[in-house]
Amino acid sequence: MPDAAVVDLVVVGGGINGAGIARDAAGRGLSVILCEKDDLAEGTSSRSGKLVHGGLRYLEYYEFRLVREALIEREVLLRNASHIIWPMRFVLPHSPDDRPAWLVRLGLFLYDHLGGRKRLPGTRTLDLRRDPEGAPILDTYSKGFEYSDCWVDDARLVVLNAVDAARHGAEVLTRTACTSLRRENGAWAVEFTDRATGERRQARARCIVNAAGPWVNDIVGRVAGRNSRRNVRLVKGSHIIVPKFWDGDHAYLVQNNDKRVIFINPYQGDKALIGTTDIAYEGRPEEVTADESEISYLLAAVNRYFKEKLRREDVLETFSGVRPLFDDGKGNPSAVTRDYSFDLDEADGAPMLNIYGGKITTFRELSEHAIERIAKVFPQMKPAWTGNAPLPGGDIENADFVQFAEDMRAAYPWMPRPFIYRLGRLYGTIARDIIGSATSMDGLGRDFGGGLTESEARYLVAREWALTAEDILYRRTKQALQMTARERAEFTRWFDDHIAVARAA
Structure with missing residues (x-):
């Protein structure tokens, strides 16, 4: 077994939060190892709705701070990664059977102004019977709204954070599981196992950040032998991919009978990405798949609004992800907060920071706050830097x-x-x-x-x-x-x- 490396920080988990934290820490001058048991972004972070957004529907749950922070981050990410993040207009047909028009318009007004919008156009009202965006919509719906959010290539967002972490000196280990964490003499003894070869290696670290997503409590309990004061709520979100059935680069947002919203987005040029569901999940995160009831639910949501009716045979592919949400005790999976929470275990002078929840849009802010929580361990650490730093390839003039x-x-x-x-x-x-x-x-x-x-x-x-x-x-x-x-x-x-x-x- 190779000699143990000595580093400041080991980050467990190669999803968006882990890659973002490794990048932030390495850029502040810390020595970092990022380990991921599978491929980068192989879990939740490549199975998202591919959006950088404030979360319009979170306003219904009075999550004003979360929406505001996400909208601010939307501007930051759009500036720093305009190659993989770009503006998209969303058409929201109004259904009088669901939310009243005045409430939708009020929500969109708040959405336009909460986050200091600078780069994106604001909301406008549509006459769906005259405006071209209404052409594919059933004549039942005469009024609509159009607002702005952003598209993102989610997996590339993760990979580019890892690339930048490596540029700043971090070691990135993929398909390498963290198989043991033990506190010894005020530091962590860490064991990694290469899942392809079975080869083991060791490291000593002053601090651990556990960003394992759906596996966060598995790292706390099974690998580190500790107990956490936080719980993770696993919620399954499924998407379907179908041939694109409208003209234009805009997307649609529709409200289903149960008041959940469904995104219908252009995808890969000639396809459409439709999602998502919100279902409590108790299985193994590695085995998550879209079931037939979810596919039927998504098809029904689309067919409620559009003239062209989608059938089961139109579904080209499906994918599901498990969102590791911070368990705030809400019974309805859709009402569970998308905010994040930290659990800092400082026993024996060797901190372990466990990350619960979060969303793609706020990963950079989460990463910055995570490093701030362990800053006292590293008094020599440089200040925050990622807010004005383009991701690799994002150094495009004027974005x-x-x-x-x-x-x-x-x-x-x-x-x-x-x-x-x-x-x-x-x-x-x-x-x-x-x-x-x-x-x-x-x-x-x-x-x-x-x-x-x-x-x-x-x-x-x-x-x-x-x-x-x-x-x-x-x-x-x-x-x-x-x-x-x-x-x-x-x-x-x-x-x-x-x-x-x-x-x-």
Whole structure:
């Protein structure tokens, strides 16, 4: 077994909170190890609704502070990661059978003004019988509203935080489980186990941050042998993917009969992402799937509003995630707070900070607050820094992605426009590293389908911890949705023959 590394901080969990905390800490000068038992973002953080938003519906539960903080963070993230986060307009058809129009308009007024909105347009009222956004909506609904939020590539948000953590000196260990945590002489003795090889390694850390999401209490109890004063409430959220059935780049937000809201968003160009459900979940987080009742629920919500009726055979794919919400005692899963809570165990001079709850939109703020909670352990630590620091690839002038893409097209005139936009959306300014010295599409190597090239795949293996074909197809790029089954199989075969074999050698 290799000698034990000595570090300031070990972060357990490679989802959005763990990656964000590792980035923040490493940028403040701390030595950091981030470990994740699977791939980065393989759990909840790649199975979200893909939105950076304030949470319009949280206003009904009087979560004004949470909404305000999320709206402020929406502006911060849009500025610092405009390649993977971009504005989207949401059309909300009004149903007089649910919330009254004045209440919806009041909520949207608060939504426009709570967070100091600067970069996004405000709400407007729609006549669904005349405005083009109402074309696919049933004639039953004559009035609607349109407001702004943002889209995000959730898995890339996680990976880019990990990339930046590594740039600042953090060690990132994927498919490596934290299998033992013991307090010894005012520090933590940590054991990691490589899940592929079974190899174990050790470290000593002054502090542990447990950001394991749905597994947070498993780390507290089974791995560390401690008890927490907090509980996590597991809530399942399922989504379906169908062919896109309207014109335009806008999304829709509809209210179901049970007053839950359902998002219907453009996805990957020619598809639509519909979700989400909110169901209490008691199974193993690794085994979560969308069941038929959830699929029927989502289809029914859409069909209540739209002229084109979706059927079960229209569903191309489904996915489910388990949200690790802080258990505030609310019985209704939809009413459980999306806020976060910290549990700091400082026994024996070796702190362990356990993270409960949170949401993608507020991950940066959560990370900053988490580091502040353990700041007294590290008096030499530098101040907070992430608020004005672009994520890797996000150093785009004036955060203007469209202009950046046009500049890229001028620099690489041999690239098709859709290819430029796709590469830019995934990597921002880092796209130049993937292109390298190539002067033609042939110079990027084999195209496996949908624009996924050999050059891109090799970059993801070398720089973003992609260890399997699935890591690339479903998380680093989501290109699986744009490829045929044959193309996916051929890419997997190429990866196993050329990348996995080379790594084993």
